[in-house]
Each structure stands twice: as structure tokens, then as C-alpha cells.
Amino acid sequence: MEIAALVLSVVAIIAAGASAVYSKRQADAAAAVLAIEEARREEELDDRRRQADELRRARLSISGGGEGGNAFRSWTLRNSGKARATNARVVVADLAVKPQWMDEVVEVGTLEPDAAYRRGFDLSESDMLDPIPVRMTWDDELGHHEATHTLRFE
DSSP states (O other): OHHHHHHHHHHHHHHHHHHHHHHHHHHHHHHHHHHHHHHHHHHHHHHHHHHHHHHTOOOEEEEEOSOOSTTEEEEEEEEOSSSOEEEEEEEEEOGGGTTOEEEEEEEEEEEOTTOEEEEEEEOOHHHHHSOEEEEEEEEETTEEEEEEEEEOOO
């Protein structure tokens, strides 16, 4: 009887240990599933935030055109974003006084989404050969933005 009780005790201890290991594995698996679900939810929230930000963002770009006569060259400022750009301006670098910026600033004002603003520069013949650095600034719902670009004319 004592041997049977001892054997039963050993079996009970082994079963309890196996049960604890099984429970730990179940808990680890459940924690992993929860972590995966939490990461997926966080990624979905980030995607929604990015989509909402895209609706509030204005994206300005500038390109130079080959049209024009003599030393006049046209350029186009575009808003390819989803939001209105306000206080938009273009500042052209003075090539003769690098790296200072010209006093001449083109005040564009408000530029709606998918809209373009065309203007031109009167350039000297030598300036037309060099790329022209420009700085663009604008505001949208996400704040103030600045970008630099180099215009090239053909």
C-alpha cells in the first residue's frame, strides 16, 4: 500500500508539473496572439492617421519650362496635395551673390489642391545656363513647410 501511495504521489507530481508546463505554454501562446493583435491594431491606427494627415497636407513642387523668349523663362508651382496651401511663396536665389537669397519674393498666396500657378523669370543669358536654386514656403493644416529645389531651363 505504501508503495502504491508513493507511486500515486510521484504520478500526481509529474502530472502537476506537466499541467504547469502545458498551462505556461498556453499562456505564452495567448500572450503572443495578444501581442500580434495589438501590433495589427497599432498598424491600422497608424494607417488611419497617415490617411487623415494626407487629407490635410499640401504638397508643392516647382518645375521650369522651356517656353519664353530672349531671357524670359516660365516656371510652374503645383499643389499635388489634398489640402489648400496658404501663404505660399517662392524665393529665388541670386546667382551672383551666392548663397544669399534675392529680395524678390513671389507671393503666390493660396493654392488649391491640384492647382498650378505659372510665372516667369527675366534672366540674363548667363543665368539661363545655370540651374537656379529656389526655396518654397507654405502653410497647411499640419503647419509651416519649406522646401528647396533647383530649376533647370532648356
